[in-house]
Amino acid sequence: MTQWTFVDTDHHQFVVGTRDADTLSVRQSGALLEVGPGFANVLTGTAYGPVEVELGVLASEPDTGEVAEWEVVEEAPLRVDSSAYILKMDGDQVEGFSAIPPGRYRIRAHARGRDSGWDRQVTVPVEQHMIWVWPDKSRRGLRQLKKIDNAWDESAQDLNPDLGTVVFIDPDGTVRKVDPTSDEVRQAHAARVLWDGREPSEKLRTRHISQNVSRIDRRLLDVFESADVEKLDEITAWSVRRACERAGIDHIDWVTELLTLVDAEVNLEGRFSGSLYDKLWGDKRIVRRIRHGRHLHPDFVEQDQAIATLNSTMYDDPLERALQTLAKTLGTYGLDYEELVEQFLEHFGPGLPA
Structure with missing residues (x-):
């Protein structure tokens, strides 16, 4: 009606x-x-x-x-x-x-x-x-x-997230802010199962960032198991672009230029002067927004998190680079991370076991 x-x-x-x-x-x-x-x-x-x-x-x-x-x-x-x-x-x-x-x-x-x-x-x-x-x-x-x-x-423009609390999601879906040192948060962390019961290969198991990705959705790591350098670079470029689109900064001229370089697999190190965060905060065309973090994570500024994905493209190792950019892009989506997970698996994971 x-x-x-x-x-x-x-x-x-x-x-x-x-x-x-x-x-x-x-x-x-x-x-x-x-x-x-x-x-x-x-x-x-x-x-x-x-x-x-x-x-x-x-x-x-x-x-x-x-x-x-x-x-x-x-x-x-x-x-x-x-x-x-x-x-x-x-x-x-x-x-x-x-x-x-x-x-x-x-x-x-x-x-x-x-x-x-x-x-x-x-x-x-x-x-x-x-x-x-x-x-x-x-x-x-x-x-x-x-x-x-x-x-x-x-x-x-000048919102600052409260880093003294984390998001806690009750079984009925209610979102609350709680002390990160509280018993309920400690119990929730303790209840998590590493690797969701499926230990990955050594190349992934030895990287701390792999644990962070696995806690979001273990299926994501399956894509990385068989990915060659070309696919890892594609994951990096795809992730960064999703983050900047999500934060509404992909149309800003200097961000567009950086995204074009990432698409072309060009390392961004030395491609800009100063801090990207300073550039973000100084650009009055960009409105910064506070969003809820994922379960057991603090709130965050969406645009800051998107810039973090651009910074992550400067890792030398293609596997580390792809894992870091995907993890930070998932962070940009906050409570909506499942939306990105499904997009990622649809794009990069056809044929993987359900």
């Missing part, structure tokens, strides 16, 4: 969530969505006044064909334990929308016109939002599918 009406924004936002949600308890943030337990804040360009909003409650995940029509699109997990509504910031329900039943969903928010009304109080809508929600029990985190507007860029 799809419905649309006008929603009055307050302090640059409105809410999709439950009436009792603490909308200040933000767990993941982007340039359009801030999400936490029971809510998603939708960030507007208009400071105060009406925006046009359409809400669609879907039966299953839609394709992304509509993305081209919008200026910014983000999606994120949304879990609601009671009925959710379109709400104003004071908690008042916006009439004209049906309730979203309790459940675990994914929300995809689309917006356009936010620059037109940036920081203004309006009486006539100048921006539009389309909100889609559908049932989803995956652990995928917040993801930006597109951004060509300027709204909310500056607010995300």
Whole structure:
């Protein structure tokens, strides 16, 4: 069912969530969505006044064909334990929308016109939002599918992840932040089985990074067992490009130049001056985003992690280089790492045992 009406924004936002949600308890943030337990804040360009909003409650995940029509699109997990509504910031329900039943969903928010009304109080809508929600029990985190507007860029430039906690995923899928020295984290580490019960060959077993890759998915190492240098170089180039695409920096000119060199199997050592991280932080076109890390890992800055994959291409040994870049690319995907695993196995692992 799809419905649309006008929603009055307050302090640059409105809410999709439950009436009792603490909308200040933000767990993941982007340039359009801030999400936490029971809510998603939708960030507007208009400071105060009406925006046009359409809400669609879907039966299953839609394709992304509509993305081209919008200026910014983000999606994120949304879990609601009671009925959710379109709400104003004071908690008042916006009439004209049906309730979203309790459940675990994914929300995809689309917006356009936010620059037109940036920081203004309006009486006539100048921006539009389309909100889609559908049932989803995956652990995928917040993801930006597109951004060509300027709204909310500056607010995300200097975010620093909390490295004093790690992500802990309960059996029911609930994501929490916990002390890395806590008993539950120690027990979770102790319960892990090295190599998933299948010890690899010596060339992989003697590399520490192989253990990290195996803990994510043991099948990944099977690809490396028989890979020749040509395939290892292909894995390196494929991994780095996936990471930069994921972080939304692949279109930046200097990143594009480096990716072209990696595709051509050119070692990046000596190909740039100074630190790539300094170059990233100094480029005001790039918005840095904090994302949830994987289970038992801390949160991270997505764009920093993508740059780490470029740095990893400078290992001399082709096997170490490919393992390191894949491991860091998996880190760039955070909670969505399973998406990358399936893409990797589909591309490099046909014929491997299931």
